Amino acid sequence: MIENPKIGLFEIFTRDDIYRIHTATLEVLERTGVRVEEESALKLLASIGSDVDLSRRIAKIPQNVVEEAIRNSARTIHFAGRSREDDIRLEGKRVNFGPGEGATSILDCQSGIIRPSTKDDTVKAVKLADALDTIDFVMPLFTAQDVPKPVMPLHDLDAALRNTEKPVMVVDFGLEANYLIDMAAVVAGGRERLKERPLLGMYSEPVSPLTHGKSHVRNLMTFANADLPIVYIPSPACCSTAPATLAGAIVQSNAETLSGNVIAQFTRKGAKFIYGSDTSLMDQRTGVFSYGCPEWMIFNLAMAQLGRHYGLPTWSTGGCSDSKILDGQATFEAGLSLFIAAASGANLIHDVGSYLNFGLTGSLELLTICDEMLSMIAYILRGVEVTDETLAVDIIDKVGPGGHFITQKHTLEFLKKEHWLPGLFDRQMRNNWVKSGSRDLLKRAGEKTEQILSAHQPVPLPADVNKELDKTLRRSEKEILGHQPKT
C-alpha cells in the first residue's frame, strides 16, 4: 500500500476541464439516458424522477438525481481481510494493489507453453498474492477452466477464500451474486458478521455504450443491499464502443459508472460504490482491446482524478501488457502502467501481473516481477523526508571537503531506512553474475515464484469453516447446474 504519498499526484485536468466533463456527463445522462435491461431498476429510476420509457428500457436521469447519488455515496470504504492486520481503507490518496481475474490460460515462462488455466493454477496465484508484500487485496488472477463454466466464478472465489487472509474481490461473470455472498458469509461467520467485516467485494460491468445488463444490475443491487464493496465500471473501447476522442470516451465512461452509482445509492443510501473505468481503444489494425496503450494509461489518470473530485473511492488498472509472452514489451507496459496508476492516487489498482495477451493469458512470474516494480514505485512516491537530521548539515561539516561518508554513524543509521534494495532486479558485477549462472530476469522470477510457492503456507480456514464452505459450494453447484458435478 502507498499511503498518502508525499509526491504530488499525477493529474491531467484543470478545474475547468473537470467542470466541462462533468456537465457534459450530466447532459448525456439527461438527454440520451441509459438502457437498463432489468425492470426493477427501471422502476426504481422512474420513482426518483427519471424519464423512463419502459418499452425501450431507456432511463433519462436528471442532473439532481446524479448529484444526489454522488453526495450519498460512501466516502470511505472499509475492505476487510480475514484478519484485521490485512484490512484496507479506500479513501483519499491511499493506493492498494491486487491481481485481476479473468485469464483463461496460463503462460509457463520456463517452457514457453500456454495452456488453459485450472483451479490449481488459481490456488497457486492466490497463494503467491498472499505472500507478496506489495499486494493488498486478492483477485483470483485465473479462471478455472476445468470446472463446469456456469459455476466457474464459485470455484475462483473458493480458491481465494481458502488461500489468503487479504480482502478478496471477484468478478461476477453474470452469475447471481447471492451465491458469492453465501460463500463469503461462511468465512465471515454469517451475513450480519459479513457486513461488519466485509471481506468480499464484487466487480461487475455495464456494457458500453450506456447499457446496464440484466444480471449485472441485479448483482449491483444485491451487493448494495448487502452493504458490501462494489466495483461497477465500464470497459469501453474508443472507435467501437466509445467515441474516438479521449474526452468523449471519458464523458461516456463517467456517465456509465455514475448511472450505476445512481442505481446503487437509491437501492441503499450509502452503498459502498467504487468508481472508475477500464477505458481503452479498439486497435484499428487488429480489433483487440489494448491493455498496454498510452491512451489506456491516460484514461486511468483521468478517471482517478474525476473520482477524487467526486469524493468517491476509485478503481484503476495496471501491471498488464498486450505482449503474448513475458518479454521486454511486457515488463515495460506493466511497469509503466503500474507507475501511472499508482501516481494517479486511485484506491484499488487491479490486474497487477495478471493480464498478457489482452487479458486472456496470466503468468505467475509476471506477478512476481510486478511485486518488485511496485516496491520500487512505492519507494519513489514516498518522496524525500526533509528534517534537520536528514538534511545532514552537521555530518557534511564533520566529513568536510575531500572526506568520505562510508564509516559515519549517520550513514549506518540511515542507509536501511532511506534506501530501496532490489529483491529481483540484478546489480551484481558482471563476473559474479556470470558465476551465479547468468540468469536473466525471467529465470530469476521463475525461481523466486517457485521458492515462494513451496515455502509459503497461507493461514488455513478453521476446519469447521472449511467443511461448511465445501457444503455451500456443493449446494450452490447443484442449484445452478441441476445436478452434482463429479469432483
Next chain:
Amino acid sequence: MREALHAFDQERLVEATERALEQGYSPQDLLEGLTEGLREVGDRFEKGELFLAELVAAGEAAKKVIAEYLKPMLEGGGEGEPLGHIVIGTVAGDIHDIGKGIVGMMLFTAGFEVKDLGVDVPAEMFVQAVREEKPDVIAMSALLTTTLPMQRETIEALEKSGLRNTVKVIVGGSPVTSEWADEIGADGYAEDAVGAVKLVKEILGIRE
C-alpha cells in the same frame, strides 16, 4: 463508385450509384463492381493499409447501396449469387455486439450474404433461422465465460431439431478456444475477423 467506396463515404457512394444507373449501367454490373471494390477494401485491411473503422464504414456504405438500390432492381434476376449465406448472432444472456458486428461485416465484405440476428439470441431463434433461412453457416459469439455454455446449448438445440447436419456452426468471442469449439462439436473457431472469413471459406470448400 470505387472512389467513393475507398473514401468510406456513404453519401458519395449513393450519389455515384444513382449517377451510374442514370448513365445506363446495369445493376448487375454495378453489383459486381461493388463486390470487387469491397474485396479490395478487405485485402487492404488485411495488409494493414486500412483501419477497422474504415473497413466497417465501407461495408456499411456498400450494404446500404446493395439493399436499397441494386437488390430491388435485381429481384428475380438470380445472377451474382453470394459466396454463401451466413446467420450470425450473440448468444442468449450476452449483449455484447461489436465483435460479432465486425465479423459479420468482414464476411459481407468478402462476398457472403449475412443475416444478423442481433444480441441475446436464444437457441430457439438460431434454430428457427436455420429452418427458415437455410444458411450455410451459423456463427455464434459470446464474450462472457458464463454465456459460453449457450453456444453448446444452441448446437444441442440444432441437433434435437434434426437440423444440425444441414448447417455448419462456427463459434467466436474472447474466451472461446479451439478446444472449446471441439468440445461442443462446432465446425470451427477463429481468433479474429480475418480468420473467420478464412474459416468459413475453408469449411464451405471455397477456394481463395
